[in-house]
Amino acid sequence: MTRKLLTLFLFFSTSLFANSVFDEKFGGTILLGKDLGFSYKEIGELEIKTTTLDGQKTLAKTNYSNPIFPQAFVLTPKHSLPMGTPLKRPFILEATLTVDGVKYLGKISTKEMSGKGRYDVKLVLNQKINTP
Numbered sequence: 001m002t003r004k005l006l007t008l009f010l011f012f013s014t015s016l017f018a019n020s021v022f023d024e025k026f027g028g029t030i031l032l033g034k035d036l037g038f039s040y041k042e043i044g045e046l047e048i049k050t051t052t053l054d055g056q057k058t059l060a061k062t063n064y065s066n067p068i069f070p071q072a073f074v075l076t077p078k079h080s081l082p083m084g085t086p087l088k089r090p091f092i093l094e095a096t097l098t099v100d101g102v103k104y105l106g107k108i109s110t111k112e113m114s115g116k117g118r119y120d121v122k123l124v125l126n127q128k129i130n131t132p
Contacts, residue, residue, distance in 0.1 A: 029123070030124075053111065059087065
């Protein structure tokens with residue numbers, strides 16, 4: 001009887017813990033646009049972040065030094081600000097690659113995505129921004 005109770009307790013406590021820790025993940029692949037695809041030499045800094053739909057607040061962020069494209073990514077509550085906050089849609093997904101003072105940007109909205117769970121989003125860096 002005691003063993004059955006212990007097994008039952010472990011099952012429920014593990015289930016509750018798993019549901020509180022393993023929140024929704026959001027991932028995909030970052031691709032280079034035509035302007036950058038042929039000249040990129042695996043240098044620079046890639047920042048991937050999510051913001052509120054109005055762009056006022058960063059929800060999650062991760063960085064990659066000298067990324068190799070196509071660059072896969074996954075955002076989890078570990079990347080959330082503050083850390084551990086569930087990553088909930090809708091939000092804007094934005095990627096910025098900075099190479100020698102030039103920024104390449106790509107962004108999409110998750111507003112029209114339905115359902116829950118893991119996604120495989122393809123985001124293309126297609127906007128070039130020259131910074132002073």
